[in-house]
Amino acid sequence: MDLKARVVSQALAEGFVACRVCRPDAVPEVPERLGAFLAAGYHGQMEWMEERVSWRGDPSVLWPEARSVIMLAESYAPEFDPLAVLEQRDLGAVSVYAQGRDYHDIVKKRLKRLARWLIEQEPCEVKVFVDTAPVPEKALAQAAGLGWQGKHTNVVSRDWGNWAFLGSVFTTLELEPDAPEVDHCGSCTACQDICPTGAFPAPYRLDARRCISYLTIEHRGPVDEALRAALGNRIYGCDDCLAVCPWNKFAVSASDMRYHGNAGGTLAELAMLDDAAFRLRFSGSAVKRIGRDRFVRNVLYAIGNSGQMALRETAQALLDDPDVAVADAARWAVSQLDGL
Structure with a gap:
């Protein structure tokens, strides 16, 4: 060869x-x-x-x-339906790529x-x-x-x-280039239609400011209140647009089992993580990069969206958290549950 x-x-x-x-x-x-x-x-x-x-x-x-x-x-x-966890509102949904x-x-x-x-x-x-x-x-x-x-x-x-x-x-080697691939999306709009926040102003264009992956990972400080309900129980990333792509019928099994894991958990448990516990739990995981404060902020938004009064006490315990965004998210979560 x-x-x-x-x-x-x-x-x-x-x-x-x-x-x-x-x-x-x-x-x-x-x-x-x-x-x-x-x-x-x-x-x-x-x-x-x-x-x-x-x-x-x-x-x-x-x-x-x-x-x-x-x-x-x-x-x-x-190896599972990544959208199924969205129906389990007491659990935190972590993007597939960050599970392991x-x-x-x-x-x-x-x-x-x-x-x-x-x-x-x-x-x-x-x-x-x-x-x-x-x-x-x-x-x-x-x-x-x-x-x-x-x-x-x-x-x-x-x-x-x-x-x-x-x-x-x-x-620096000269290798024979391959032919570029052409678009095969056709008339399909599944990924556009499922986006909870309308983050696609047009096909092939993404407004990251409305993307749940951006909001839960990259965005610093409080998330716009108008977008919080759409986060659901997604606490790190979002797989919706990827999960509905019809071409996944040809998906190939993951090449390394270390990509599979269980980075999520119950919202009640995850909300109580302090910095040391957060670092220990997510050591070696992509989740670790956002830090405890941003992570717990996301968990509190999920608690506010959970519809479960049993989690009100968990949110209330964080009303005086030293991090401004966490305390704000706790207040929002309590108000959402009180409004049920």
């Missing part, structure tokens, strides 16, 4: 579900799209998106010496092993990225033929649905 074929074979052996190649300059549309997204303010409090825009918009600027980008997908498809061990740790190690193997085959320079640098992974994934950016803006594949993490290996 030639080198590219061996790269693909090795990537699959490492556990990735797909491997394709594109050029670093294969996404000329990104700067304009990114500029429009930022100009509209859709990024909300994610100020980091405004930094290094030239890198984020053009991978060839990020590392000018790179000649090829190896794009990889790793499945984390759930932090994907950054697992995917990056796989990428590094693949990169080391590549260097052994052909002396070259490499850099690996997994959602931790200003790299337009989704656009590169479509350019490489891994899938296409669906109407929910996430990457969808006819081979593995949309439950996958993306990673990339930039290299």
Whole structure:
């Protein structure tokens, strides 16, 4: 086999579900799209998106010496219906990707092993990225033929649905690029229709300021009261638009069982976590990154939406919490339950 074929074979052996190649300059549309997204303010409090825009918009600027980008997908498809927990209002719903061990740790190690193997085959320079640098992974994934950016803006594949993490290996080697994937969403609007907060102003456009994943993870301080009821019992992320994608009928089983876990729990239990208990419970999990205060804030919104008077005492106990957003969420939760 030639080198590219061996790269693909090795990537699959490492556990990735797909491997394709594109050029670093294969996404000329990104700067304009990114500029429009930022100009509209859709990024909300994610100020980091405004930094290094030239890198984020053009991978060839990020590392000018790179000649090829190896794009990889790793499945984390759930073994259960991720929407079922939304009916269990005494439980906290955590996004599928954060149920188990932090994907950054697992995917990056796989990428590094693949990169080391590549260097052994052909002396070259490499850099690996997994959602931790200003790299337009989704656009590169479509350019490489891994899938296409669906109407929910996430990457969808006819081979593995949309439950996958993306990673990339930039290299100075010249590898034959694959053909880009074309859009196969057709007339389907399932992901748009299910969004609880109407976060899609148009197909293929996301206003993060209304996205539950953004509100529960990235947003600092109190969430707009007009949006709190729509959060339901989602305390970390949201899977609605991903879960209803018809292409998931081709979903591939998760390549690593460490992605599966039970990061949720009862709202009564989770609301009482102090900082030390929170860190201990979510050690090694992506949930840990938002900290105890933001997490408990989310739990209190869920308590307010639970309709269960038995949780009123739990919320009341946090009315004087030192964190302003937590105390505000506790007051809101109590008022919601009192209004039943």
